[in-house]
Amino acid sequence: MSLPAGTHILPDPQAVARAAAERLIAACGENHSERIAICLSGGSTPKVLYGLLAGPDWAGRVPWERIHWFFGDDRVVPWDDPRSNVRMVREAFGHGSRIAPTHLHFIPSDAGAEIGARAYERTLLDFYGADGLAPDRPLFDLVLLGLGEDGHTASLFPGKPAVDEARRLVAPVPEAGLAPFVPRITLTVPALASARHVLFLVTGAGKRAPLARLAAGEDLPAGRVTGAGAVAWLLDAAAAG
Numbered sequence: 001m002s003l004p005a006g007t008h009i010l011p012d013p014q015a016v017a018r019a020a021a022e023r024l025i026a027a028c029g030e031n032h033s034e035r036i037a038i039c040l041s042g043g044s045t046p047k048v049l050y051g052l053l054a055g056p057d058w059a060g061r062v063p064w065e066r067i068h069w070f071f072g073d074d075r076v077v078p079w080d081d082p083r084s085n086v087r088m089v090r091e092a093f094g095h096g097s098r099i100a101p102t103h104l105h106f107i108p109s110d111a112g113a114e115i116g117a118r119a120y121e122r123t124l125l126d127f128y129g130a131d132g133l134a135p136d137r138p139l140f141d142l143v144l145l146g147l148g149e150d151g152h153t154a155s156l157f158p159g160k161p162a163v164d165e166a167r168r169l170v171a172p173v174p175e176a177g178l179a180p181f182v183p184r185i186t187l188t189v190p191a192l193a194s195a196r197h198v199l200f201l202v203t204g205a206g207k208r209a210p211l212a213r214l215a216a217g218e219d220l221p222a223g224r225v226t227g228a229g230a231v232a233w234l235l236d237a238a239a240a241g
C-alpha cells in the first residue's frame with residue numbers, strides 16, 4: 001500500500017514519541033511571538049509523548065511559558081473520570097508539569113455536549129482574536145492527532161454529522177462511533193486544519209487496517225484534515241506493517 005504523503009516509519013512507540021517531541025520543539029521555534037498554540041490529542045498513544053516532554057531530557061527545551069495547550073476532543077464525563085482526556089493529559093504530563101493552569105484550555109464537559117461545544121468555540125475564537133478563522137493565519141502552531149481503528153480522528157467518526165461540519169469550529173457528538181460510548185465534543189475539520197503543522201501519531205498493529213483504507217483513497221475522517229500547513233504521519237513499525 002502507499003502510505004499518506006509525509007509518512008515516517010519509526011521502530012517503536014518510544015521512537016515515535018521522541019520524533020514527535022522534536023517536531024513540537026521545532027514548531028515552537030518557528031513562532032517568535034509571545035503565544036504558541038498546540039492542540040493535544042486524546043486516546044492512549046500520545047501519553048508517551050506527554051510524559052517525555054515533562055521529563056528530565058526534554059522539559060528544559062520546551063518553552064512552557066509561551067505555550068497554550070488546547071484539546072482536539074473530549075468525552076462528556078467529569079474531568080476526574082478515567083475516560084476523560086483532561087485526566088489523561090494531567091496524569092501523562094504529571095504533577096511536575098510546568099504548564100501554568102491558565103495555559104491549559106480544557107473542553108468544558110459539565111453542561112453537556114452542545115453547551116460545551118459552544119463554550120469551547122468561544123474559547124478558541126477569543127484566543128485567536130477574531131470571530132472567524134482566516135485561511136492565511138492558522139489558529140494552531142501544531143495539532144496532534146491520533147487514528148482510530150475505524151478511521152476516526154479527534155471525535156470525528158465516520159458517518160456522523162460532525163465530520164461534515166463546515167461552519168462551526170467545535171461540534172457536539174451525541175453518539176460516539178466507538179467505545180467509550182459517551183457523548184463527545186470535538187474540534188471540526190476547519191478548526192483542526194487551521195494549523196501550521198498537523199502531526200498524526202499512530203502505533204500498534206490495530207492501526208494497519210485504517211491506514212490501508214486511507215492509502216487506498218477511502219474517505220475517512222482522518223484523511224480530511226489537510227490544512228494549509230504540513231501534515232505528517234509518524235508510524236511505528238507495527239502500525240506500518
Ligand code: 6PG
Nearest residue numbers: 042043044045146147148153154
Ligand atoms: C480520543 C481521541 C481519538 C484518539 C484515537 C486513537 O479522545 O479518543 O482523541 O481520536 O486519538 O481514538 O486512540 P488511541 O491513541 O488510544 O489508539
